Amino acid sequence: MAAQNENPAKHVGADDIYTQIRRRIVEGHVTPGLTLGEAQLASEYGVSRTPVRNALARLEQDGLFERVRFGYAVPVRSPEQVVELFEARIILDLAAAELAAQRRSELDLARLRHLLEQAEAATGADLIHINDAFHDALRDAAHNPTVAQLASRVDAQLAAYEARPAGTPDDRQTTQDEHRRVFDAVHDRDPARARSELQAHVERARDLRIAALAREDRKT
Template identity: 50%
Template sequence: MAISASASVGDTTPYRAIRGRILGGELAPGSTLTSSGLAGELGVSRSPVREALSRLELEGLVERTVAGYLVPLRSAEEILEICDARIALDAAATQAAARHASELDLARLEHLLEQSRQAKDTADRLRLDHEFHLALRAAGRNSTISRLLDGLETRLAAHDSTSTSAPDNLELISHEHRRILEAVRDRDAEKARAEMTAHQTRARDLRIATLARRGG
């Protein structure tokens, strides 16, 4: 389904509002949505809401149904598939970063690691850790991989596990990021790839284990 150029501008507020509610968990997986209901809640007409829902459908955050739209409730098998695809792509991006990262890229990555280490707030640490991944992908100079990873992570976002934010896990993330950066700085592409593979594999296993405990 094509999205018109005007839609990308005209529906900015409804799009961001609905997307934020999905990613923030207010509209949890399994929630049903209608353009009329959302328009009433947001105080806008149905047209920009329909445009917003069309964009969100393209991103995989909602699915069209006979009655309207649904925030998809993904099975453990679907989440595992998405995680495995992310592992492969992130490993390739990190391998590329080891080959192409500039001194400016390396300085930014180091700065993000230091900011994360000093951050006191859990939300800030998680945000900075995500920015580290984005900066690493940018250093790999492969926009196609970056776009594919953005799409995969959007699909995972509504199913994010709160266990990621446990203090011991945050410390382990920082340690793993340090090892990844050292490999990239050393221009050791194979080691960088292996370190990222191990990092994202552990994240996948943590997510799946949490889903299993919840009966997901």
């Protein structure tokens, strides 16, 4: 199957190829099972096959690609495998919440507060982006780059399976209330409460996704 044409810029630097292909996966432009070939990508980016091959190898190490007969493809994961990824992300995010409550700076709090304020007026895709940014800022507030990097890696693997609507008004308000409670715990430097509040939030999101996976599975 040919890759979707997203018209990447010609003659990009070799160091950017990994980032650009990764972005195409995370943003849903390369769906599970879709094959990308070295020659086609080299032509699109205006480079030789070598930097493309290196980028694809890195993406394979990240779990975003697997080798197939005619190139590389985003893995097709079973519902059980998707749930496993959710569970891994929950573990990492709970660790981040605890650490954030212990290590957050005033700048971290300002960033989290700003995102909460932005979310109040946001809708649709903008709201999804802001809510994701809140979780990223919480990880940054933990001041543990390893936790943040591992969580980002799991996020990328899940991205192809998270074409999410913004949710109902009630669900959006629930999310905002949950984020606010997490923020309050981090602000108060209460690691146990930060972990507990985030756990309630991410487990609710997991359960909603499991229900969606079950509905999709019944359709097949």
